[in-house]
Amino acid sequence: MVVQTPNGYTLDNGGKRVVIDPVTRIEGHMRCEVNVNDDNIITNAVSTGTMWRGLEVILKGRDPRDAWAFTERICGVCTGTHALTSVRAVEDALGIQIPENANSIRNIMQLNLEIHDHVVHFYHLHALDWVNPVNALKADPKATSELQQAVSPSHPLSSPGYFRDVQNRLKKFVESGQLGLFKNGYWDNPAYLLPPEADLMATTHYLEALDLQKEIVKVHTIFGGKNPHPNWLVGGVPCPINIDGVGGVGAINMERLNLVSSIIDKCIEFNKNVYLPDVKAIGGFYRNWLYGGGLSSQACLAYGDIPENANDYSAGNMHLPRGAVVNGDLSTVYDVDQRDPEQIQEFVDHSWYTYGAPGKGLHPWDGVTEANYELGPNAKGTRTNIEELDEAAKYSWIKAPRWKGHAMEVGPLARYVVGYASGHEDIKTQVDGLLRDMDLPFEALFSTLGRTAARALESEYCGRLQKHFFDKLVQNCVNGDTSTANVEKWDPSTWPAEAKGVGATEAPRGALGHWVRIKDGRIENYQCVVPTTWNGSPRDTAGNIGAFEASLMDTKVERPEEPVEILRTLHSFDPCLACSTHVMSPEGDELATVKVR
Amino acid sequence: MSQIETFYEVMRSQGITRRSFMKYCSLTAAALGLGPAFVPRIAHAMETKPRTPVIWVHGLECTCCSESFIRSAHPLAKDVVLSMISLDYDDTLMAAAGHQAEAALQDTIERYKGNYILAVEGNPPLNEDGMFCIVGGKPFVEQLRHAAKDAKAIISWGACASYGCVQAAKPNPTRATPVHKVITDKPIIKVPGCPPIAEVMTGVITYMLTFDRLPELDRQGRPAMFYSQRIHDKCYRRPHFDAGQFVEAWDDENARKGYCLYKMGCKGPTTYNACSTVRWNEGVSFPIQSGHGCIGCSEDGFWDQGSFYDRVTDLTQFGVEANADQVGVAAAGVVGGGIALHAAVSALKSAQKKTQSSKEEA
Numbered sequence: 023m024v025v026q027t028p029n030g031y032t033l034d035n036g037g038k039r040v041v042i043d044p045v046t047r048i049e050g051h052m053r054c055e056v057n058v059n060d061d062n063i064i065t066n067a068v069s070t071g072t073m074w075r076g077l078e079v080i081l082k083g084r085d086p087r088d089a090w091a092f093t094e095r096i097c098g099v100c101t102g103t104h105a106l107t108s109v110r111a112v113e114d115a116l117g118i119q120i121p122e123n124a125n126s127i128r129n130i131m132q133l134n135l136e137i138h139d140h141v142v143h144f145y146h147l148h149a150l151d152w153v154n155p156v157n158a159l160k161a162d163p164k165a166t167s168e169l170q171q172a173v174s175p176s177h178p179l180s181s182p183g184y185f186r187d188v189q190n191r192l193k194k195f196v197e198s199g200q201l202g203l204f205k206n207g208y209w210d211n212p213a214y215l216l217p218p219e220a221d222l223m224a225t226t227h228y229l230e231a232l233d234l235q236k237e238i239v240k241v242h243t244i245f246g247g248k249n250p251h252p253n254w255l256v257g258g259v260p261c262p263i264n265i266d267g268v269g270g271v272g273a274i275n276m277e278r279l280n281l282v283s284s285i286i287d288k289c290i291e292f293n294k295n296v297y298l299p300d301v302k303a304i305g306g307f308y309r310n311w312l313y314g315g316g317l318s319s320q321a322c323l324a325y326g327d328i329p330e331n332a333n334d335y336s337a338g339n340m341h342l343p344r345g346a347v348v349n350g351d352l353s354t355v356y357d358v359d360q361r362d363p364e365q366i367q368e369f370v371d372h373s374w375y376t377y378g379a380p381g382k383g384l385h386p387w388d389g390v391t392e393a394n395y396e397l398g399p400n401a402k403g404t405r406t407n408i409e410e411l412d413e414a415a416k417y418s419w420i421k422a423p424r425w426k427g428h429a430m431e432v433g434p435l436a437r438y439v440v441g442y443a444s445g446h447e448d449i450k451t452q453v454d455g456l457l458r459d460m461d462l463p464f465e466a467l468f469s470t471l472g473r474t475a476a477r478a479l480e481s482e483y484c485g486r487l488q489k490h491f492f493d494k495l496v497q498n499c500v501n502g503d504t505s506t507a508n509v510e511k512w513d514p515s516t517w518p519a520e521a522k523g524v525g526a527t528e529a530p531r532g533a534l535g536h537w538v539r540i541k542d543g544r545i546e547n548y549q550c551v552v553p554t555t556w557n558g559s560p561r562d563t564a565g566n567i568g569a570f571e572a573s574l575m576d577t578k579v580e581r582p583e584e585p586v587e588i589l590r591t592l593h594s595f596d597p598c599l600a601c602s603t604h605v606m607s608p609e610g611d612e613l614a615t616v617k618v619r
Numbered sequence: 620m621s622q623i624e625t626f627y628e629v630m631r632s633q634g635i636t637r638r639s640f641m642k643y644c645s646l647t648a649a650a651l652g653l654g655p656a657f658v659p660r661i662a663h664a665m666e667t668k669p670r671t672p673v674i675w676v677h678g679l680e681c682t683c684c685s686e687s688f689i690r691s692a693h694p695l696a697k698d699v700v701l702s703m704i705s706l707d708y709d710d711t712l713m714a715a716a717g718h719q720a721e722a723a724l725q726d727t728i729e730r731y732k733g734n735y736i737l738a739v740e741g742n743p744p745l746n747e748d749g750m751f752c753i754v755g756g757k758p759f760v761e762q763l764r765h766a767a768k769d770a771k772a773i774i775s776w777g778a779c780a781s782y783g784c785v786q787a788a789k790p791n792p793t794r795a796t797p798v799h800k801v802i803t804d805k806p807i808i809k810v811p812g813c814p815p816i817a818e819v820m821t822g823v824i825t826y827m828l829t830f831d832r833l834p835e836l837d838r839q840g841r842p843a844m845f846y847s848q849r850i851h852d853k854c855y856r857r858p859h860f861d862a863g864q865f866v867e868a869w870d871d872e873n874a875r876k877g878y879c880l881y882k883m884g885c886k887g888p889t890t891y892n893a894c895s896t897v898r899w900n901e902g903v904s905f906p907i908q909s910g911h912g913c914i915g916c917s918e919d920g921f922w923d924q925g926s927f928y929d930r931v932t933d934l935t936q937f938g939v940e941a942n943a944d945q946v947g948v949a950a951a952g953v954v955g956g957g958i959a960l961h962a963a964v965s966a967l968k969s970a971q972k973k974t975q976s977s978k979e980e981a
Contacts (some may be wrong), residue, residue, distance in 0.1 A: 040715065041756075042716055042717035043717060043753075043754070043755050043756055043853075044710050044716065044717065044720055044754050044755060045716055045717070045723075046710045046711070046712075046713050046714075046715065046716040046720050047710075047711065047712065047714075047716070048711075049681075049682045049711070050677075050682070051677070051752060051753060051754060051759075051883065053753065053756070072752070072753035072754070073679060073751065073752045073753070073785040074744075074751045074793060075679050075744075075751070075785075075795070076784065076786065076792035076793055077785065079790065079792050080785065080786070080789065080790070080792070081792075083925075085927075085928070087926065087927075087928060088926050088927050088928070090928060091914060092785055092788070092922070095681050095683070095784065095785040095813065096681060097681050097682070098680075098681040098682045098683020098684070098685070098686045098687075098814065099681075099682050099683075099686055100685065101683060142689075144711065146689075147712075150714045193703065195701055198670075198705070200670065200672070200705040202700060202701075202704075202705045202706045202716060203700065203706055203709065203712050203713045204713075204714050205707055205713070205714075205715065205723045205726075206713075206715035206720065206722055206723040207714035207718040207719075208713050208715070210721075228652055229697050232689060232696060232697045233695065234696075234943065235689065236689065236690040236691070236692060236696075236817075236900065237899070239690060239900060240900050240901070240903045242900075243899050243900040243904045243909070244901040244903060244904055245909060245910035246906075246909055246910065246911070247899065247904055247905055247906030247907070247908060247910075248894075248899040248900065248904070248905060248906055248909075249682055249690070249900055250683040250686045250690075250814050251813060251814065251916075252909075253906050253909065253911035253914070255869060255911065258869065258870065259910075260869065260909065260911035261909045261910040261911075262869075262870050262874040262875045262910050262911040264875040264876070264877075265873070267875065267876075267960045268875030268876060269727065269875065269877045270875075270878065272856070272875075272876065272877015272908065273874070273875050273876075273877060273910065281903070299859070331811075393747065395747050395750055396844070401747040403756060405748060405750070405755060406748050406749065406750060406758055406761075407756055407757050408753070408756035408757075411755060413748065419751075474679060504875075505868040505870060506869075506870050507870035509868050509869050509870070512868070512869065518863075534738075537721075545963055569879065583718070584719070585717065589716055590750075597740060
């Protein structure tokens with residue numbers, strides 16, 4: 023059957039159906055089904071969130087000051103970003119103003135997360151879609167050393183001996199016959215294009231990045247006590263500052279600041295010497311593989327983040343851009359208002375929920391979620407053993423959020439498209455520079471590789487911003503302001519009987535919003551619309567496909583039984599399924615308890 | 620099984636010298652809190668023991684346990700994965716997907732029947748026929764049961780697998796259920812925490828590989844070496860507690876002096892974990908050191924014990940006349956008062972749980 027979607031795609035579910043479940047190297051659980059024609063071109067794509075936890079109903083009736091801890095556990099990969107969004111939502115509802123130092127520390131933590139998440143994503147979740155570690159065994163260590171020095175002259179780890187050691191270790195590992203994580207990879211698939219030297223270089227950096235990532239997160243440990251899942255505070259940050267007074271060892275002091283500063287420098291170094299050069303080098307070999315753009319050239323959404331001054335979340339005060347681009351028209355950037363009931367709405371006609379009557383879209387403040395797990399008439403298999411889904415019916419635990427009816431892409435590429443379109447100087451300079459270096463046209467940005475490159479550029483930009491806010495924090499202390507928390511409204515007796523608020527951030531994966539209603543000191547309802555809900559959404563009522571689905575269309579798959587191209591594009595979004603699939607009604611409707619076998 | 624290389628062989632074949640190997644054994648001994656006498660024993664074990672296959676499955680979770688695991692500094696996560704275990708299935712990190720991933724799982728189960736360790740991150744939801752968490756088109760609980768059947772032992776990583784954690788907080792809409800309530804015929808080691816400390820995770824694995832046995836477990840099934848003492852017992856701010864010096868409000872003068880966070884709701888007195896000794900992220904800090912109280916994330920049902928900012932002993936609804944503030948001040952003047960307090964707090968805690976659950980049922 024051939025279907026035309028309102029957002030411009032022709033879907034044909036004839037031909038061969040390919041099912042990937044589980045989609046691995048992502049956070050959470052996901053399934054993907056595609057149809058390919060006789061030329062192995064994808065003609066239909068179906069993305070399914072396959073987990074649901076129901077955190078919002080759990081939040082109902084709790085202390086709003088605790089909500090950050092619950093929502094932080096939505097995701098341990100983008101750890102902290104839900105917590106930040108939550109404290110912002112509660113502060114917005116209660117009218118709490120945070121001190122400048124708290125704003126700087128929160129920004130440093132959020133930027134630190136962006137960098138950590140982007141690095142781990144690229145090297146540990148995404149790289150194996152481009153890099154073949156088995157092929158690295160064929161590399162000449164001397165030639166690898168030359169390649170390393172050519173792509174990144176200032177990276178110290180570049181000697182032939184260094185690469186030979188790594189290669190030897192890899193060789194013994196492969197020869198042991200226990201391939202562990204590399205087992206059953208598609209290592210002889212022609213979709214892998216790197217020469218052995220580039221494979222060895224990148225595999226080496228897989229290991230370097232694994233060592234580095236545990237250093238990066240120490241910034242969270244210093245300010246938040248641990249990572250994953252550091253601690254946050256409504257009204258500011260929990261860590262006090264005591265630079266040089268009695269008991270300073272128990273607070274943020276000079277030694278702690280020095281440690282933060284040294285880690286910030288390590289991030290900057292790694293971005294400059296390893297991450298960006300790798301993306302350019304690897305991207306160079308795949309420069310003709312420009313599939314996967316999907317919605318990025320058409321519809322992008324960003325809420326903005328990293329406020330320069332505390333408590334001002336207007337577009338002009340934020341370093342990461344805010345706005346919406348639709349219909350492929352980059353000449354206009356629309357402002358986004360999370361409070362406007364007409365702008366953001368969620369649809370469930372293809373999701374395993376019901377609103378009672380079909381065809382409705384609801385704003386998060388007025389949303390309803392009632393689980394309704396059922397397979398369509400054309401699904402194959404059984405209720406508890408799905409072979410093929412029926413996408414004409416309900417097929418995912420993810421809802422379909424839309425901005426003014428448009429399916430939107432969110433994430434680093436969306437931020438960079440919105441930033442570029444709004445004339446953001448730093449972003450424009452970075453993007454133009456990368457395209458010039460790689461001799462690629464502007465349109466090349468709208469691709470799987472463009473998404474991967476935008477993430478690397480953003481990591482570099484966030485590294486600089488992290489330093490900016492560190493300097494700002496220190497300068498503020500020098501000026502005598504060491505305040506980190508505003509406790510005027512800590513006591514619930516100071517709160518109004520009823521309040522509602524919105525918190526928004528740019529999580530590593532994209533625009534993240536929390537909507538909270540507070541009544542008599544307790545959470546009356548809580549809603550999260552998260553990045554992978556946008557990107558991984560199923561069809562909506564009108565039939566628009568979501569960003570994952572759109573990005574897979576028209577891609578050529580060399581060997582459908584080894585779906586490396588599909589993984590490549592899905593991974594370029596950095597899917598986070600635990601985040602995307604937990605929405606519950608503001609009324610906190612409980613699910614009916616079903617009979618357990 | 621005999622074709623499996625020993626650790627020592629693997630480490631040697633990967634260019635690690637005998638000297639480095641012995642150093643590694645010493646560090647392992649130290650990390651496990653064992654004396655130097657254990658070093659030769661560890662070395663011997665690693666020279667003769669096979670590299671153990673590990674299957675790591677994911678249910679309803681947030682992946683914080685995996686993220687914590689890769690933060691391990693001693694041993695480094697890359698050394699664990701490349702040299703110590705054979706991580707044959709882990710959907711978060713493995714290269715293969717879909718059918719090939721499922722095939723890797725099946726192959727490992729068949730080839731290493733009865734000899735692999737099953738690591739579980741997250742838990743199975745039982746409502747909706749288990750379809751709140753789907754893997755390969757089927758309920759995750761089926762994959763869990765299937766992989767558990769031939770496992771040598773099971774590690775329940777984190778609060779999710781051990782106790783249920785956030786998705787099992789009231790009213791637990793998906794009926795998320797901890798592993799030991801679904802798998803009842805296998806030895807299970809609980810390593811709770813949200814997440815557990817990285818070096819505790821690798822320490823438990825290293826212990827099992829080195830000694831070829833389960834660590835000593837407490838009554839709840841947690842390794843005694845890491846979970847037998849309260850955060851409070853080893854907290855460096857403990858003297859302030861004993862002296863009655865407390866933070867009274869966020870960012871007040873006392874907070875800046877690093878006083879005790881007890882009045883800010885710190886759950887250290889009722890939480891069994893290694894945070895105040897091992898600390899986090901290579902010993903950089905732990906929650907209390909960074910100014911926020913412990914939220915008790917390694918305790919069963921910690922989400923349902925009232926606000927994180929409620930004082931643990933300020934529980935007037937349970938008829939406690941002397942609240943812990945007074946107890947704390949009194950303790951300063953009484954030798955051994957701390958011990959008595961702990962006994963009191965423990966009793967309070969179980970009373971609190973009972974009262975809360977009876978309240979919920981009512």
